[in-house]
Structures are given as C-alpha cells and as structure tokens.
Amino acid sequence: MxxxxxxxxxxxxxxxxxxxxxxxxxxxxxxxxTGNIRYARNTVNTSGESNTITVAVNxxxxxxxxxxxxxxxxxxxxxxxxxxxxxxxxxxPENPEYMPMLGPQDYPETKNFSQKTADxxxxxxxxxxxxxxxxxxxxxxxxAGYLEDFAGFSAMGNSKGMFGYxxxxxxxxSVTVRTADGTGSGYAIRDYNDIGLLNxxxxxxxxxxxxQASVNAQAIEPxxxxxILEPTAANDLLRLLAFNMDARSADEGRSFLSKRxxxxxxxxxxxxxxxxIYSDPMHPDLPGRPWNNEGLPSTKTTWVENGAVKNMYYSxxxxxxxxxxxxxxxxxxxxxxxxxxxxxxxxKTQRGVLVTRFWYIRAVDPQTLLYTGLTRxxxxxxxxxxxxxPVKNFRFNESPVIMLNNIEAMGTPQRAGGNxxxxxxxxxxxxxxxxxxx
Amino acid sequence: xxxRDFIHLSGLGMGALMTPGFLLTGNPVSAAQLLNPxxxxxEKKALADIAxxxxxxxxxxxxxxxxxxxxxxxxxxxxxxxxxxxxxxxxGVGIRVIEEGxxxxxxxxxxxxxxxxKCAETAVAIAKANxxxxxxxVVLAPVQGAGEVSWETPISKNPFEIPVAEKxxxxxxxxAAAMENGATFVNSNLFMVNEQKYFASSDxxxxxxxxxxxxxxxxxxxxxxxxxxxxxxxxxxxxxxxGYEYLDGLASEKIEGPAGLISYRNSYxxxxxxxxxxxxxxxxxxxxxxxxGKYDLVLDPDHLGLxxxxxxxxxxxxDRVLGYEANxxxxxxxxxxxxxxxxxxxxxxxxxxxxxxxxANSLGLTAYDDEGxxxxxxxxxxxxVLVNYQAIRDQANIINEAESHGCCYADSWDSVQFQRMPxxxxxxxxxxxxxxxxxxxxxxxxxxxxxxxxxxDQQRYNFQFGGQLFYEIKDGEIVGMLEDxxxxxxxxxxxxxxxxICDKDDYKLFxxxxxxxxxxxxxxxxxxxxxTTRFNGVNVIxxxxxx
Numbered sequence: 011m012x013x014x015x016x017x018x019x020x021x022x023x024x025x026x027x028x029x030x031x032x033x034x035x036x037x038x039x040x041x042x043x044t045g046n047i048r049y050a051r052n053t054v055n056t057s058g059e060s061n062t063i064t065v066a067v068n069x070x071x072x073x074x075x076x077x078x079x080x081x082x083x084x085x086x087x088x089x090x091x092x093x094x095x096x097x098x099x100x101x102x103p104e105n106p107e108y109m110p111m112l113g114p115q116d117y118p119e120t121k122n123f124s125q126k127t128a129d130x131x132x133x134x135x136x137x138x139x140x141x142x143x144x145x146x147x148x149x150x151x152x153x154a155g156y157l158e159d160f161a162g163f164s165a166m167g168n169s170k171g172m173f174g175y176x177x178x179x180x181x182x183x184s185v186t187v188r189t190a191d192g193t194g195s196g197y198a199i200r201d202y203n204d205i206g207l208l209n210x211x212x213x214x215x216x217x218x219x220x221x222q223a224s225v226n227a228q229a230i231e232p233x234x235x236x237x238i239l240e241p242t243a244a245n246d247l248l249r250l251l252a253f254n255m256d257a258r259s260a261d262e263g264r265s266f267l268s269k270r271x272x273x274x275x276x277x278x279x280x281x282x283x284x285x286x287i288y289s290d291p292m293h294p295d296l297p298g299r300p301w302n303n304e305g306l307p308s309t310k311t312t313w314v315e316n317g318a319v320k321n322m323y324y325s326x327x328x329x330x331x332x333x334x335x336x337x338x339x340x341x342x343x344x345x346x347x348x349x350x351x352x353x354x355x356x357x358k359t360q361r362g363v364l365v366t367r368f369w370y371i372r373a374v375d376p377q378t379l380l381y382t383g384l385t386r387x388x389x390x391x392x393x394x395x396x397x398x399x400p401v402k403n404f405r406f407n408e409s410p411v412i413m414l415n416n417i418e419a420m421g422t423p424q425r426a427g428g429n430x431x432x433x434x435x436x437x438x439x440x441x442x443x444x445x446x447x448x
Numbered sequence: 449x450x451x452r453d454f455i456h457l458s459g460l461g462m463g464a465l466m467t468p469g470f471l472l473t474g475n476p477v478s479a480a481q482l483l484n485p486x487x488x489x490x491e492k493k494a495l496a497d498i499a500x501x502x503x504x505x506x507x508x509x510x511x512x513x514x515x516x517x518x519x520x521x522x523x524x525x526x527x528x529x530x531x532x533x534x535x536x537x538x539x540g541v542g543i544r545v546i547e548e549g550x551x552x553x554x555x556x557x558x559x560x561x562x563x564x565x566k567c568a569e570t571a572v573a574i575a576k577a578n579x580x581x582x583x584x585x586v587v588l589a590p591v592q593g594a595g596e597v598s599w600e601t602p603i604s605k606n607p608f609e610i611p612v613a614e615k616x617x618x619x620x621x622x623x624a625a626a627m628e629n630g631a632t633f634v635n636s637n638l639f640m641v642n643e644q645k646y647f648a649s650s651d652x653x654x655x656x657x658x659x660x661x662x663x664x665x666x667x668x669x670x671x672x673x674x675x676x677x678x679x680x681x682x683x684x685x686x687x688x689x690x691g692y693e694y695l696d697g698l699a700s701e702k703i704e705g706p707a708g709l710i711s712y713r714n715s716y717x718x719x720x721x722x723x724x725x726x727x728x729x730x731x732x733x734x735x736x737x738x739x740x741g742k743y744d745l746v747l748d749p750d751h752l753g754l755x756x757x758x759x760x761x762x763x764x765x766x767d768r769v770l771g772y773e774a775n776x777x778x779x780x781x782x783x784x785x786x787x788x789x790x791x792x793x794x795x796x797x798x799x800x801x802x803x804x805x806x807x808a809n810s811l812g813l814t815a816y817d818d819e820g821x822x823x824x825x826x827x828x829x830x831x832x833v834l835v836n837y838q839a840i841r842d843q844a845n846i847i848n849e850a851e852s853h854g855c856c857y858a859d860s861w862d863s864v865q866f867q868r869m870p871x872x873x874x875x876x877x878x879x880x881x882x883x884x885x886x887x888x889x890x891x892x893x894x895x896x897x898x899x900x901x902x903x904x905d906q907q908r909y910n911f912q913f914g915g916q917l918f919y920e921i922k923d924g925e926i927v928g929m930l931e932d933x934x935x936x937x938x939x940x941x942x943x944x945x946x947x948x949i950c951d952k953d954d955y956k957l958f959x960x961x962x963x964x965x966x967x968x969x970x971x972x973x974x975x976x977x978x979x980t981t982r983f984n985g986v987n988v989i990x991x992x993x994x995x
C-alpha cells in the first residue's frame with residue numbers, strides 16, 4: 011500500500027520546500043489504496059483496486075498561485091513538480107481574495123484510521139458480495155450492491171512552517187434488494203471508518219426484509235402527514251441544511267440565513283428548541299479530519315444551539331473582511347437526538363408514514379431552502395401505533411427549516427452518510443404527489 | 449478503478465451554479481501543454497498491438513485498448529475577479545478483455561511497452577478471477593473491423609488556441625454587462641474539453657478520434673436586501689460539440705421568441721444574454737406568484753431538453769431496464785414486456801423520438817463509440833409507440849438486435865466503458881408552426897424557458913421540473929412573468945398530453961455537460977434537440993414558502 015509514515019512524509023515535504031523559489035509554497039502528499047466491488051442481478055459486475063500516491067505543490071508569487079501534481083517521489087520528479095507549479099503561478103492572474111499561507115498549527119490527533127480497513131484485500135470484498143448475494147438467492151430476491159473502501163494518509167506542509175499528517179480509512183456499503191417480480195424494493199446503507207463494524211449479510215437482510223414488506227404497496231392520498239424518518243432519510247435532508255450555512259452567501263443576501271435589511275440571521279432562533287447541531291473531530295462514532303478545507307485545525311463547533319443559529323462557515327477571506335475568526339466546514343455533523351426508539355415512535359403514532367430513504371433531492375428555492383424529491387425503497391403507512399401496509403412512494407416539497415420546527419420526537423443518533431443523525435418524527439411533512447415507482 | 453487525482457476548487461462561491469469541481473480530474477498543466485500534440489498514431493498503434501497480443505497470449509477471446517488523453521480547461525470568474533483557471537491533462541491506457549465469457553478491465557498511466565503488457569495481463573487475470581462468479585456469459589454483437597481510421601469534431605476554432613487572456617476578457621465583459629444592467633452578483637464560467645482517444649480491438653479496428661466540447665455559462669443574481677429576497681437567472685446557452693466558434697454570436701443563429709426573448713441555436717452571444725439575464729433576474733423579484741392548478745404548458749427547447757433527458761433518455765437505457773443500475777440510479781418503468789407488446793403508447797401520435805450520436809454540433813457527436821461501433825441514428829419512440837432502447841454490444845442480443853446501437857462510453861482511460869445515453873431528441877412537427885402561433889391557441893397556460901430544478905423517481909414515472917423563466921398565457925397572449933412555478937406529472941401521461949410541436953425552424957439543441965451514472969460514478973455529455981412543444985392540462989404547483 012502507498013502509505014508513508016509521518017517521518018517519511020515530512021522528509022519529502024521538506025525536500026520539496028528546499029527546491030522552492032516562490033514567495034510561498036505549500037506541499038501536500040496523499041496516498042493509499044482504494045478498492046471496490048459492484049454487483050447486480052445477484053452476480054458481480056466489476057471489481058477493482060488501486061494504489062496511488064500524489065504530490066501536489068502550490069506555489070505563490072504575491073497573489074498569483076499555481077498548482078502542479080505528480081506521482082513520483084524521486085528528486086528529479088519532485089523538482090519538476092516545483093518548477094511546473096512556479097511556472098503556472100507566474101502566468102496566473104492575481105487572485106484578489108488570496109490569503110497568505112498559515113504558520114505552524116496545533117492539529118488534534120483524530121482517530122479516523124482503522125488498521126482492519128487497511129488490511130482487507132480483494133477476497134474480503136468478494137466474500138462480502140457473496141454474503142450479500144446469498145441472502146437474496148435464498149429468498150427469490152435480486153440484490154444489487156456496491157462496496158468501496160479506502161485506507162491511506164495525507165500530509166501537508168508549507169514554507170511558513172505548517173505541517174500536518176493524518177491517516178484515514180473509510181468504508182461505504184449499500185445494497186438494494188428487489189423481489190423477483192419487481193413489486194417490492196428495500197435498501198440499506200452503512201458507512202464506517204472501521205470495516206470490522208460492517209456485516210454485509212446483516213445489512214442485506216434489512217434490505218431484503220424491507221423488499222418483502224413493501225410488496226404490493228397501496229396508494230394513499232398525498233398531503234401533509236406525520237412522518238417517521240429513519241436516520242438515512244433524515245440525513246438526506248439535514249445534510250442539505252448543514253451544507254448551506256455559509257456566512258458569505260448570507261451576508262450577500264442570497265441565503266436562507268440572510269436577514270431582511272442586510273446582515274445574517276446568526277443568533278436567531280430558527281428551529282425548535284430541541285435542535286442542537288455540532289461537529290467534533292474527536293467524537294468516537296464520527297472521527298473527523300484534523301484540519302478543515304483551509305488547513306485550520308478542526309475543533310468542536312456548535313452550529314445550532316437550542317434552536318438558534320450559533321455559528322456559520324466563515325472562510326479565511328470572508329472572516330478577514332468581516333473582522334471575525336474563520337470557521338471551517340466540518341467533516342460531518344452531529345445532530346443531538348432524543349431518547350425515543352423508532353419502535354416507540356411508531357407505537358405512539360395515530361396516523362403517519364414511515365420513510366426509509368429519500369431520492370433525487372433537488373433544490374427548488376434557495377431562498378427558503380425548499381427541496382423536492384421522493385421516498386424510495388420502503389415506505390409504510392402507520393395507523394393506531396402499528397405499521398399497517400406498504401404505500402406507494404410520494405414526492406415531497408419540503409424545507410428542512412420548516413421540518414425542524416415540526417419535531418414531535420427524536421431517537422438516538424446513528425451514523426448516516428458521514429453524519430450522526432437520529433430517527434425523527436415530524437408532523438405536517440408535505441407530500442405533493444404519488445409515484446408508481448418501486 | 450483507480451482513485452482519481454481530484455482537483456478541489458474550493459471557495460468558489462458558485463451559488464446556484466455549483467460547479468462540479470469534483471468532476472475535474474487529471475494533472476494540472478500549463479495552457480501551452482494543452483496544445484502539445486501527444487503521441488503519433490503509429491506509436492499508439494504499436495502500443496495497442498502489444499496489448500492485443502499480450503491479452504491474446506494469456507487466453508483472451510476479445511480485447512479492446514483505449515489509449516486516451518483527456519484535456520480540460522475550465523475558467524471561473526465572479527464580478528471583476530478571476531477565481532480560477534484550471535488546465536488539466538490525464539493520459540493513460542484502459543484495456544478490456546473477455547476470458548471465459550467474463551469481462552476483465554485494467555488501466556495504467558504507465559504507457560510504455562512493458563506497462564501496457566502488464567496491464568493487459570492483469571485484465572485477463574481479473575476476468576479469470578471474476579469468471580468464478582459469472583452467471584451470464586458475455587455475448588457480443590458482431591462488429592466489422594474499421595481498419596485504420598481517423599475522425600475529429602468539425603470545429604473551426606480550437607478553444608485551446610485562443611489565448612487564456614482573451615477568454616477571461618470575454619467572461620469579465622459578460623460580468624460587467626450583467627452588473628451594468630442591474631445584477632447584484634454574477635458568476636461566469638467557460639468549460640472546454642478535448643478527448644484524444646485511440647481505440648484498437650481484436651476485431652481489427654484502429655480508430656483515432658479527436659473530440660471537442662464547449663460550455664459557456666453564467667448565473668446572474670439580483671438581491672432586494674430591504675425585502676430579504678433574491679432571484680437568479682442562468683445563461684440560455686447550451687453546451688455544444690463545437691469549438692470556440694460557438695461564441696461568435698452570429699445573428700443568423702438567433703431565434704426571436706415571445707416576450708422579447710432571444711435564444712441561440714449554434715452560435716451564442718454571451719454578453720447579450722447576460723444583459724437580458726440581469727433584467728430578467730430583477731423582474732423575477734416582483735413577478736406574480738403562480739396560482740396552482742392545471743395549465744397548458746408551452747415548453748421552450750432550452751427547457752424541454754432536460755425533460756426529454758430525464759423522462760425518455762434515462763428510462764430507455766437498457767442496463768437500467770435490466771437492473772444493472774438498481775442500487776444507484778434505479779431501474780425503469782419501460783420494461784421489456786411493454787416493448788415486446790409493440791403497442792405501448794409512450795406518448796401521443798405526434799411524439800417521435802430518435803437516438804443518435806451523429807447530429808451536427810451535438811455533445812454526443814462522434815464517428816465510433818468506445819467499443820469501436822460506427823455511430824448511427826435509430827428510433828426510440830415512433831408515432832408515440834415505444835419501439836427500441838439504447839443498447840451496446842453485450843446487450844444487443846437481449847432485444848434481438850443484430851448489432852450494437854453504438855452508444856458505449858467511458859469518461860476516462862481508467863474508467864471501464866458502459867452503456868451511456870446518446871443524443872435523444874424530439875423530432876420537430878411536420879406542419880408549419882411558430883411559437884407565437886402556438887401561444888395564440890392557448891387560453892390558460894405557462895410558457896417556460898430554461899433549465900431549472902429537476903427531480904424524477906427511480907423508475908422514471910413521477911417528475912417535477914422548474915425552469916428559469918415563466919410567462920403566464922391568457923387567451924392567447926403573454927400577460928406577464930410568473931414565479932414559484934413547478935410542474936408535476938407522470939411520464940406516460942405527460943407525453944400523451946403532447947398536442948402540438950413547432951416546426952423545424954424552431955428546432956435547437958439543449959445539452960447537459962456532466963450527466964452522472966454508474967458506481968464508481970462516471971460523467972458524460974449529451975444533447976437533446978427539440979422544437980417548442982405544447983402539453984395540455986399539466987399540474988402546476990406553487991413552490992413559494994415562508995420560513
């Protein structure tokens with residue numbers, strides 16, 4: 011595997027910096043192994059694995075910068091990359107928003123690497139696929155799934171003495187199981203840093219159970235419903251809220267966080283007071299990267315506290331313009347939940363809809379953060395505290411801002427799509443039409 | 449699959465025109481490197497023969513080799529600033545083989561005789577390993593070897609030969625024009641792609657192709673700060689399979705539409721469109737909010753293209769129909785039994801939809817696909833009836849076709865080629881009919897222009913589309929601009945409500961530059977031609993909300 015130790019990476023970065031002639035130079039090295047396996051119709055379609063290492067050099071003259079990359083680590087190759095990036099920088103136009111490079115930083119030691127993930131090989135992936143396919147083979151079902159894993163490192167350093175090193179790993183597994191006659195479909199997805207937590211068979215069994223339970227869905231009228239969103243479904247909408255909390259867009263008047271008359275809605279209570287959203291690179295269930303997208307140390311940050319907007323993303327440039335400290339985008343968000351289980355939520359629901367996941371979500375109006383999309387792979391009608399029957403999929407038109415003002419109950423946060431999100435019970439969720447899709 | 453050298457374009461503040469920076473792959477290079485001619489064909493043939501021979505000697509019954517050089521130049525600006533200039537090059541070889549009825553694929557950026565030989569051997573080894581799990585041996589439709597042939601997109605101005613400074617000047621003048629006409633913010637971008645692809649196969653083909661695509665676009669935003677309201681209008685350009693000549697802004701290629709709208713066929717005036725966009729964005733701030741209900745929709749080609757793409761293009765991809773995309777993009781309502789019945793009414797009698805990779809100036813235009821099949825045109829929907837799908841060599845037998853449709857594509861040398869959407873276009877009406885005449889016949893309707901929000905289910909039944917501009921039609925006249933408009937329908941119901949199609953004088957191409965499919969995901973670019981078309985009694989919702 012193309013994995014450099016901290017010392018090896020530092021040595022190469024220092025070597026590259028010694029060749030540099032630009033005003034400022036930044037070097038990043040990243041490498042590792044990625045592998046995948048894809049299957050459909052109960053048979054494997056494609057599988058692959060690759061090892062790469064990439065050195066990227068960013069050279070800056072004044073406010074003109076240029077980037078060049080390469081895949082070889084010998085001295086001659088490294089010198090070529092530096093020469094190329096300096097040549098590109100000299101020809102580049104000035105970037106008026108350029109911010110000088112950072113000096114030494116104090117990065118946290120995040121635990122986002124698993125040796126178990128690094129140790130897997132093609133036979134592990136083949137077995138995971140076969141375990142998954144076996145579940146569907148034994149039940150007159152058809153499975154289609156995808157497993158992708160990564161284990162590697164990234165290191166960066168610059169001519170002002172900044173240096174950081176991090177090893178990371180990730181695993182993403184998803185599987186769709188459909189009944190042979192195509193009248194039922196289920197889905198399950200998991201993401202981890204440690205592949206030891208993945209059991210492809212168990213995940214496929216959940217998907218298979220949903221496929222069988224969703225056969226012959228009935229149509230019910232679209233309209234406003236109480237919904238119970240499994241964590242995957244809740245994450246589908248809440249990640250969009252988190253993505254849109256940029257201060258510059260808000261200051262410029264083109265965000266749901268823009269204030270009428272100018273400025274932002276920072277500090278305003280926009281959501282139910284039970285809404286608390288934060289990020290923490292040291293969280294054991296959602297370990298993050300040690301640094302953010304601009305190279306600043308990742309820190310525990312509260313985004314929403316008791317329903318009020320507590321922080322927004324400030325790029326280094328925008329923070330400088332506004333005279334505040336920069337606030338970086340987190341790797342993932344943690345949405346504090348409640349203590350009601352999914353089963354309890356269903357038991358306490360008189361009339362509602364249980365949603366496994368949403369699909370094809372697109373922004374309709376950035377002003378109100380209104381999104382449209384559809385339910386998919388397991389949607390069920392709840393009456394008098396019980397799941398009564400599967401229902402046809404719905405199209406929704408809903409804003410996560412409105413949704414977070416209509417919370418009925420929340421459960422324990424679970425990892426979903428790189429975030430920690432609870433199952434949620436929401437009233438008055440807007441379904442606008444029916445879909446025949448299975 | 450190889451992990452890509454992603455170039456992250458951070459901090460671009462692209463707003464609604466969120467740039468797919470993650471799609472920009474390859475190594476950063478200087479602009480001058482984009483004009484480097486690369487390897488001679490004789491060298492590529494010699495390297496390809498090494499792969500063909502190595503795979504054969506390992507037992508492969510079929511081999512194809514793609515030596516690819518993929519060049520991109522993407523320019524990003526906002527207001528008076530240049531945000532980024534990205535020049536990238538990606539060069540390598542992908543080798544695909546069949547051994548024991550099973551595909552194997554391997555790719556390398558070591559384009560040396562030894563690197564290629566090893567890569568071919570790996571591809572065969574992968575095929576052998578995968579054959580243990582094989583349940584459906586590959587059946588390839590026959591292809592006549594093409595011999596040694598060359599083809600290139602017929603462009604008159606190579607975008608990479610135009611100095612970067614000139615292109616930046618154009619974008620900054622677009623921004624200035626928008627700001628002078630009332631825009632609060634403007635982002636403008638220019639995407640230029642050149643694929644230099646050499647394909648060789650054990651069928652006796654050595655095909656060299658040089659393909660160009662271009663997409664100038666912008667997003668103009670007007671803000672009313674006192675009311676806390678903002679609205680945007682995107683460019684009405686189309687990404688095209690053309691060179692820099694697309695930006696000549698020829699008057700002969702303009703189409704003057706209703707409400708003073710100008711649209712552009714094969715030549716685009718970016719500054720003129722930016723002026724109009726700024727005025728439109730401001731007008732949208734005070735436009736009337738739509739009353740929900742049933743309306744007759746008059747859909748401009750700049751809008752209808754995306755509806756065609758989502759509701760006809762994707763559901764008729766045979767791999768979706770068969771279930772290969774079930775875990776990601778989904779399957780299709782257009783199942784094989786509907787096609788076999790021979791009378792499935794996809795649309796009204798007026799609806800004739802063709803697939804091709806041969807249309808001039810289109811994004812799909814190429815002489816041969818990525819498995820060496822000569823490209824052609826074929827019918828998907830004839831007189832409203834579903835008659836065919838999109839199929840490649842290993843699928844043709846499933847729908848009783850003697851040959852592939854020639855729509856196999858890979859987005860890079862290190863991606864395995866698979867079935868991708870060709871151009872899918874609605875044929876113009878046979879009777880003489882202009883947009884203005886069409887609108888005269890509408891009592892209660894909405895004229896929709898431009899690409900907006902779009903969403904469709906995983907089997908392509910239920911969709912919802914927005915647009916850039918909406919005009920209310922009352923008693924045959926446009927009476928003003930509307931806002932908060934989206935229409936919802938069901939694919940079959942929608943196409944059966946098609947009652948009128950304008951003639952060929954109104955026909956133009958729409959395009960999408962970064963269409964995603966597959967796991968790991970690959971992109972492709974595809975055009976959709978149409979004339980303005982009327983659909984009766986479509987459900988329109990109001991998307992306005994208070995937060």
